[in-house]
Structures are given as structure tokens and as C-alpha cells.
Amino acid sequence: MKPEVFEPKIVAFCCHYCAYSSADLAGSMRIQYPPNVRIIRTPCTGRLETEYFMKAFENGADGVLVAGCLEGGCHFVEGNLCAKRRVNYTKDLLEEIGMEKERLRMVNVSAAMARPLADIIIDMVETVRKLGPSPIKLNGSSKQEGRQ
Amino acid sequence: MIVAQRKTIPDLLEIVKNHKKILVLGCGTCVTVCLAGGQREVSIIASALRMAAKLKGLPLEVEELTIERQCDNVFIEQAAEAIERNDAVLSLGCGAGVQAIAERYTSKAVYAGLDTAFIGILEERGVWAEKCAACGVCVLHQYGGICPVTRCAKHMLNGPCGSSREDRCEVNPARQCAWQLIYKRLKEIGQLDRLKEIKPPKNWSLGQDGGYRTIVREDHRI
Numbered sequence: 001m002k003p004e005v006f007e008p009k010i011v012a013f014c015c016h017y018c019a020y021s022s023a024d025l026a027g028s029m030r031i032q033y034p035p036n037v038r039i040i041r042t043p044c045t046g047r048l049e050t051e052y053f054m055k056a057f058e059n060g061a062d063g064v065l066v067a068g069c070l071e072g073g074c075h076f077v078e079g080n081l082c083a084k085r086r087v088n089y090t091k092d093l094l095e096e097i098g099m100e101k102e103r104l105r106m107v108n109v110s111a112a113m114a115r116p117l118a119d120i121i122i123d124m125v126e127t128v129r130k131l132g133p134s135p136i137k138l139n140g141s142s143k144q145e146g147r148q
Numbered sequence: 149m150i151v152a153q154r155k156t157i158p159d160l161l162e163i164v165k166n167h168k169k170i171l172v173l174g175c176g177t178c179v180t181v182c183l184a185g186g187q188r189e190v191s192i193i194a195s196a197l198r199m200a201a202k203l204k205g206l207p208l209e210v211e212e213l214t215i216e217r218q219c220d221n222v223f224i225e226q227a228a229e230a231i232e233r234n235d236a237v238l239s240l241g242c243g244a245g246v247q248a249i250a251e252r253y254t255s256k257a258v259y260a261g262l263d264t265a266f267i268g269i270l271e272e273r274g275v276w277a278e279k280c281a282a283c284g285v286c287v288l289h290q291y292g293g294i295c296p297v298t299r300c301a302k303h304m305l306n307g308p309c310g311s312s313r314e315d316r317c318e319v320n321p322a323r324q325c326a327w328q329l330i331y332k333r334l335k336e337i338g339q340l341d342r343l344k345e346i347k348p349p350k351n352w353s354l355g356q357d358g359g360y361r362t363i364v365r366e367d368h369r370i
Binding site: 049050051054055057058093096097098099135 | 157
């Protein structure tokens with residue numbers, strides 16, 4: 001019997017102006033990337049807060065990819081730089097919790113970088129596959145209560 | 149405002165590890181502004197605690213709530229039900245907020261989730277600096293609005309000390325010499341003559357050294 005390969009679930013937050021467009025372009029160009037990513041379109045990666053990444057992990061994501069515009073090329077001037085700082089903060093937080101910070105990654109792509117984005121996704125999937133399933137998922141489902 | 153910062157997640161987990169159901173209680177006032185204990189931080193810390201507990205195999209349920217002000221009984225009431233249905237409260241208020249909750253709900257364990265640091269202001273994005281030591285007798289009018297008690301490392305009222313380099317403090321060159329700032333400011337507002345006055349020793353008994361302080365306003369008492 002063939003051993004079962006772990007297929008990670010990766011949440012990819014993609015900004016509307018660059019990363020999401022390049023994922024769209026990858027589709028138009030028939031460039032394949034693993035179906036492990038669940039793409040969530042955001043107006044700008046600067047819209048993303050630490051709690052978004054935390055909720056993704058808490059609800060069972062094995063990895064989180066944040067894809068914004070190239071540095072200096074953000075449609076909202078510095079949204080991707082804000083996201084970079086928040087991603088770094090969240091990585092530290094993950095380490096405090098006892099999770100591998102490699103499960104969270106921020107990348108910068110332009111709207112024309114379909115092939116590089118596909119390669120980034122492939123690399124991210126392989127990285128998370130090596131790390132294994134999220135330890136949060138392994139220790140039972142998450143439960144949120146009474147949030148105001 | 150009162151400036152605080154969160155304790156580390158391992159520290160927080162150690163504090164609450166003997167409880168099964170906790171309420172992470174945020175405060176919508178100072179600690180929200182200094183990004184330490186507002187609604188967003190409550191959400192982040194609660195998520196982090198749930199995940200950290202799961203990794204350690206601890207059965208921990210975490211509820212989240214943020215009220216407008218933890219240091220005021222009127223607002224504390226809004227947390228009554230949530231506090232009632234949990235075993236303990238991890239307060240993300242300042243030290244005053246934590247104690248106000250603990251005094252009001254005597255049968256519940258109430259813990260501090262933040263380290264309250266100082267009274268200060270936002271100097272630039274992401275940087276807070278201490279501006280007031282709450283020493284009991286304000287002397288700011290004599291020093292052009294720059295507090296030597298807080299901002300001079302030696303708390304000198306008759307400065308400068310003579311060891312500052314350029315405009316930097318000898319204790320920490322990253323800081324500006326408070327007395328340099330006082331001189332500049334007094335010169336700017338035409339009050340340099342204030343520096344000629346020798347200031348008598350300050351009444352420190354009104355500061356923190358004599359235990360906690362109270363202020364009584366008879367005209368407001370019932």
C-alpha cells in the first residue's frame with residue numbers, strides 16, 4: 001500500500017493589485033500550482049492584522065502565506081511594509097506559542113510574476129509538508145467563545 | 149496615558165494553567181491606545197493562549213471581552229456575567245484596572261496579563277516614552293514644561309549635572325539630556341531667569357515612598 005502523503009492546507013492572503021492578479025495570470029497562462037492553497041483576496045496586505053494570521057492557525061491552517069506587491073510598488077504606498085512588520089511580529093508570537101515560524105511567510109510579487117508566484121507556492125507547500133500537520137490541529141479542534 | 153506591554157505567552161500560560169475556563173478581559177482606554185490590552189490584543193492573546201494550551205495538552209477554554217474602562221465600577225458591571233461564568237480573569241488592563249476587577253469580584257481569581265510600565269505619550273509610531281512620574285507635586289511650570297523628575301536620569305531639580313555629552317545623557321546616550329531641553333525651551337519662551345533660582349529640596353513624601361496615595365474631595369462625597 002502506498003504511504004499517505006500529507007497534503008497541507010495553506011491560507012494565502014493575496015493583495016488585489018499584485019499577488020491576486022498574478023495568481024489570476026497564472027491561471028490564464030495555464031501555469032500549475034498545488035491546490036493546497038486557499039486564496040483569500042484582500043484589498044491590500046496592509047489590511048491584514050496579526051489576529052487574521054492567528055485565527056487562520058487557530059482554525060487549523062498548516063501554513064499561512066501573505067503575498068503583497070513588490071516593496072515600493074504598493075498601490076497604497078506602504079501597506080505591504082505594514083504587513084511585513086505584522087508578519088514578523090506574528091512569527092515571534094508563534095515561536096512563543098511553540099509553533100514553527102516557518103509556517104508563516106510573506107512574499108512580494110508583481111501582477112506580472114505568475115511563474116515566480118507558482119514557484120513560491122510550490123516551495124511553501126513543500127516547506128509545510130516537511131514540517132508536518134499543524135500541531136494545533138493534531139491536538140483537537142479549535143473552539144471560540146463569546147467574542148464581543 | 150498609562151503605557152503597558154503584554155507579558156510573554158509562556159508567562160501568561162503559567163499564570164492561568166490551573167484554570168479550565170478563563171476570561172481575557174480587555175480595557176478600551178489607555179491600554180487600547182498603547183496597543184497592549186484593547187479588543188484587538190484580547191483577540192490575539194486569547195488565540196495565542198488557546199493554541200499554546202493545546203500544544204501543552206492543557207484543557208483551557210478562553211472567552212474574550214473588552215469593556216470601555218476597567219478602573220471604573222460603572223463599566224466593570226458590563227463584565228459581570230462573563231466573569232461569573234469563568235473560573236478566572238486574565239485582565240489586560242493596567243494595574244489599576246486589574247485591582248478594580250479583583251476588588252469587585254472577590255471570589256474570582258484575577259490576574260494581570262500586562263506589565264504596566266509608566267505614564268507617557270506616543271512619541272512616534274510604535275514608540276512610547278515616559279513623561280510623568282506622578283510624583284505628587286508638579287514642577288513643570290518651573291522648567292518650561294519639561295519634567296526633570298521623569299526625564300533627567302538623576303532627577304535633578306538644579307541641573308544640569310555636568311556629565312552630559314553634547315545634548316545626550318551620560319546614563320544613556322540614546323536619550324536626550326533633559327536639562328539641555330529645559331534650557332532650550334526656557335530660552336525660547338524668554339524665561340531663562342528661572343534657572344537662576346535655586347530650587348529647595350522637593351517634598352518627596354507626596355510621592356510613592358509613603359505607601360499608596362489618596363485624594364479626597366469633600367465637595368463630591370455623599
